[in-house]
Amino acid sequence: MSKLVYLLNGPNLNLLGLREPHLYGSKTLKDVEALCRPVAERHGFDLEFRQTNREYEMVDWIQEARQAAGLVINPAGFTYNAVPVLDAIKMCECPVVEVHISNIHKRAETEAHWRADSIMSAAATGVIAGLGVQGYPLALEYIGQAIAAQ
Ligand code: CA2
Numbered sequence: 001m002s003k004l005v006y007l008l009n010g011p012n013l014n015l016l017g018l019r020e021p022h023l024y025g026s027k028t029l030k031d032v033e034a035l036c037r038p039v040a041e042r043h044g045f046d047l048e049f050r051q052t053n054r055e056y057e058m059v060d061w062i063q064e065a066r067q068a069a070g071l072v073i074n075p076a077g078f079t080y081n082a083v084p085v086l087d088a089i090k091m092c093e094c095p096v097v098e099v100h101i102s103n104i105h106k107r108a109e110t111e112a113h114w115r116a117d118s119i120m121s122a123a124a125t126g127v128i129a130g131l132g133v134q135g136y137p138l139a140l141e142y143i144g145q146a147i148a149a150q
Contacts, residue, residue: 003044003069005143007036007136008061009051010076016101016133024101027133039137043144045069055082062088070143071096072136079104079118089123095146096124097139103130 009016009029017028027035033049040047048065052058055078062085065071071092078085079100089096098120108116121127126142128135 003046003147004048005040005045005070005072005140006048006061006065006068007050007072007140008058008065009074010058010078011053013074013076014051014053025132032133032136035133035137036140039140039144043140043147045144045147047140055084058082059084059088062092065094066092068094069147070094070140072099072139072143073097073120073124074099074101074136075118075120079120080114081119083119086119086123089120092123095143097142098124098127099135099139100127100129101132101135105129 013029016024017026017031029051036047036049050061052061058078062071071094073089073096075082075085075098098118104118105116108114118127128139131138
């Protein structure tokens, strides 16, 4: 049976690479998907790579991922206040990695103190922040190893 891993991106990340390159780099979400596909192939799992600007859609997708082999999520703007997204992540039975392209902790020092206050992190297995778009394939490496260790 093939294993399925969800990689979900939250609001505005459809514009990745097209806006604010000083914060998020110049790679687009398509480029990110291209970085991730070989990792999935190497570990032998199928990858559902998606982005949404809608909170209800994100909740539906996380519920779909509940019994998948893993979930990687960049909640973007949902990170700070979307309790239904948090509740859905809590129901996941699989490893969950929260990814942020930028270092939200560093940004909290220099920009806005709330930037580091992810409400999602309490429900995640682990968090990657500040490694740029490389955070996504690294999160998938972890999921691949977690699947192999089962
Ligand atoms: O660093 C990250 O990945 C963030 O999750 C990105 C969110 C931000 O609110 C978080 O604090 C950290 C913002 C995503 C907005 O999407 C854009 C992407 C590229 C250009 C402009 C906006």
